[in-house]
Amino acid sequence: RILILDFGSQYTQLIARRVREAGVYCEIHPYDMGEEAVRAFAPRGIILSGGPASVTEETPPRAPQAVFELGVPVLGICYGMQTMAAQLGGRVENARTHEYGYAQVRARGHSRLLEGIEDHASPEGWGLLDVWMSHGDRVIELPPGFKVIASTEAAPIAGMADDERRLYGLQFHPEVTHTRQGARILARFVRDICGCQGLWTPGNIIEDAIRAVREQVGGDGVVLGLSGGVDSSVTAALLARAIGDQLTCVFVDNGLLRLGEAEQVMATFARHMGVRVVHVDAEARFLAALAGVTDPEEKRRRIGNLFVEVFEEEAAKLEGVRWLAQGTIYPDVIESAGARTGKAKVIKSHHNVGGLPERMRLGLVEPLRELFKDEVRRIGLELGLPHDMVYRHPFPGPGLGVRILGEVRKPYADILRRADHIFIEELRAADLYDRVSQAFAVFLPVRSVGVTGDGRRYAHVIALRAVETVDFMTARWAELPYAFLDQVARRIMNEIPEVARVVYDISGKPPATIEWE
Ligand code: XMP
Numbered sequence: 313r314i315l316i317l318d319f320g321s322q323y324t325q326l327i328a329r330r331v332r333e334a335g336v337y338c339e340i341h342p343y344d345m346g347e348e349a350v351r352a353f354a355p356r357g358i359i360l361s362g363g364p365a366s367v368t369e370e371t372p373p374r375a376p377q378a379v380f381e382l383g384v385p386v387l388g389i390c391y392g393m394q395t396m397a398a399q400l401g402g403r404v405e406n407a408r409t410h411e412y413g414y415a416q417v418r419a420r421g422h423s424r425l426l427e428g429i430e431d432h433a434s435p436e437g438w439g440l441l442d443v444w445m446s447h448g449d450r451v452i453e454l455p456p457g458f459k460v461i462a463s464t465e466a467a468p469i470a471g472m473a474d475d476e477r478r479l480y481g482l483q484f485h486p487e488v489t490h491t492r493q494g495a496r497i498l499a500r501f502v503r504d505i506c507g508c509q510g511l512w513t514p515g516n517i518i519e520d521a522i523r524a525v526r527e528q529v530g531g532d533g534v535v536l537g538l539s540g541g542v543d544s545s546v547t548a549a550l551l552a553r554a555i556g557d558q559l560t561c562v563f564v565d566n567g568l569l570r571l572g573e574a575e576q577v578m579a580t581f582a583r584h585m586g587v588r589v590v591h592v593d594a595e596a597r598f599l600a601a602l603a604g605v606t607d608p609e610e611k612r613r614r615i616g617n618l619f620v621e622v623f624e625e626e627a628a629k630l631e632g633v634r635w636l637a638q639g640t641i642y643p644d645v646i647e648s649a650g651a652r653t654g655k656a657k658v659i660k661s662h663h664n665v666g667g668l669p670e671r672m673r674l675g676l677v678e679p680l681r682e683l684f685k686d687e688v689r690r691i692g693l694e695l696g697l698p699h700d701m702v703y704r705h706p707f708p709g710p711g712l713g714v715r716i717l718g719e720v721r722k723p724y725a726d727i728l729r730r731a732d733h734i735f736i737e738e739l740r741a742a743d744l745y746d747r748v749s750q751a752f753a754v755f756l757p758v759r760s761v762g763v764t765g766d767g768r769r770y771a772h773v774i775a776l777r778a779v780e781t782v783d784f785m786t787a788r789w790a791e792l793p794y795a796f797l798d799q800v801a802r803r804i805m806n807e808i809p810e811v812a813r814v815v816y817d818i819s820g821k822p823p824a825t826i827e828w829e
Contacts (some may be wrong), residue, residue: 314338314502315355317345317371320470321389326357326487327389327498329684331601334499335510337681340646343373345632350378351621357385357506360392361483366449367404374399385478385505389423390447393472393481402472402481411445411466417484417800419587423461424505425480429493443484443491445470450483477503488653514694517687521679524555529555534677535627538563538589539709540577542702543639543680546688549695550679551637552587560588560633562626564619567595568711568725571733580701594622595722601712602720608829611720615710620668627672636674640681641688705750706784716755716829722774723810728755731774731804731811739778748790751778753804754817754828762805762812771812773803779826787821 313708318324318340331338341349343360348357358379365373365433379386388396413544419426419439430439440826441462451469454460462471463484470483480501486494502508520734534551538544538561539806561581565574572592601614605665627633669676680688708714716724732753739745756776757799760770776797781787817824 313353313355314357314359314506314508315350315353316345316359316361317379317392319343319361319365319395321362321364321384321390323485323491324361325395325432325643325684327361329686330487330495330498331359331502332512332684333495333685334502335512336502336506336508337512337682338502343375345376347376350376351382355382355384356508357502358382359501360388360396362392362446365391366406367391367398368406368449372398373488380479383477385501387481387501388479388481389435389487390483390485391449393483394449394451396479396481397451397453397455397458397472400458402451402455402458403453404449405452407448407450407466409466410448411464411557412447412625413445413491415443415445415464415466415484417441417443417462417464417470419462419471421459421461421473421482423459423471424475425459425473425497425500426471429496431492434799441484441491441493443486443494444488445484447483450686451481480505484811514687514690517683518550518553518691518694521550521691525554525677525679528675528677529558529635532558533558533630533632534635534637535630535633535674536561537623538577538581540569540573540701541639541707542685542692542704543641543688545577545580545639545697545701546639546695547639547680548581548587548693549585549596549692549697551677552581552585553695554679557588559637560590560630562590562592562623564592564594564622564626566619566711566713567617567722568598568615568713568720570707570712570736573590576701580698581655585696590624590626591699593625594618597622598713598724599720604719606718608714611713611829612710615713619709622667627668627674633676635677636669636672637677637679640678641685642680642682653667674807698760703746705745705748705752712755714827716757717828718757722756724755726775727772727808727810728753730808731755731814733802734803734807735776738796742796744792744796747780748778748792749781749784749787750774750826751790753777760813764809769809769812771810773815774808774811775812775815775817775828776800777817777826777828779821781800781821781826784826785821787826789818789820791814792816 368450398404431442433438434440450467457474458472461473464470469482472481486497529765582589600617689702778790779787780790804814
């Protein structure tokens, strides 16, 4: 396995994803994890990430010395290369010309890392690589034993290698997709240079997880809150395979779900896969708790609290349950770790059943804790979940509660469900669903005048929202074709008499958010 030491780059997770895509297991740890911890990890290779610091600072962050003493291959990326150079006796300076974005790198000298990898050939016979650069500092003197393997105008030493000790540095970022050969370079490092086999495949991941879960829970009962979202669904499918009827899922229907969602969850898990699912119809309780509440944060708080209350009531009825399973995935873990160490910015507090395990004295089972979303999806498919479920757009925990602006009322939820369903159905029919990252309808409790054949309508407004985004931190509104929007708007206004008008949201994030509340 590969150890990735994080110096705080926004791209560190991408390094891990590319390594996993090469079929090799890896973990991200903070750069100051300590000498002992590095040795105990026993990595087959180490990657030092980029980061915002500068080696020229008075006390720059440094890699543990063990990194260079273990005798395993090391790849330093951006800051990682600079600290490697500085720690091994080279020199780094604050460059006058900063390089950000696209650059063309000329490969030079022969090294195992870049051998035979190129986008174009240069007239002099060297390979040229189209890469993504982002740096202010640069290496100006190689450490002893190293040679230059890549250069650009602004950074004559854009890559360095000591093939004998298997130490490599790259100034550019191989982990981002703009570096077209990046995935190949990282695969070359972890597979050929570190000698890791490509054993990290969906089938193996499932087998490992099953073994680990069986070992952890023995013959005890496990309870899982099933939401219908990707993470909890894959957790359910995995646990069903691992421990069969020791698993009980609790599905809380809060009345704020999408059209047909409850039926789909019950059909997939209870009928199809034979999983025991307790279906709690709590619509009335949720609507009562939300009556008269208009503040978005207060709505979120009430929905979250009531969910925990209902879930706890149901779980307490089950016999022999010692474990609570959760669909926590690797980015959640890194995010909360980042929040603790302050190395990465907290993006979104994910909502899990907070506080419950301690209160109910349950142990935690988190079989997806080491997996990225795309890995979760692949094992979901491998476990037999339907494609549509596994590749579904994200849906917020508070559900339609934050898509009905202001007070939540049942008639509003019913209207919104129908409108949202039409939008999604049309997106799928037009093959646009997978081309947008998230799409949904929003209910606006204002009224607008309309005219229908022989009468006047004075009814509500539905807003359509579709965005394109990679990480949901920033987003662009999707440029859906006018003819498509026209078709969706007509259907909504014709099929739902309570809607007099349909509008399309053209706000980006920032300054707007993806959800309306
Ligand atoms: P915003 O609206 O903050 O949304 O731009 C970013 C992503 O997060 C989802 N979202 C939530 N998910 N509980 C959740 O589990 C929430 O309260 C919540 N609010 C927003 C949103 O759907 C989008 O994918």
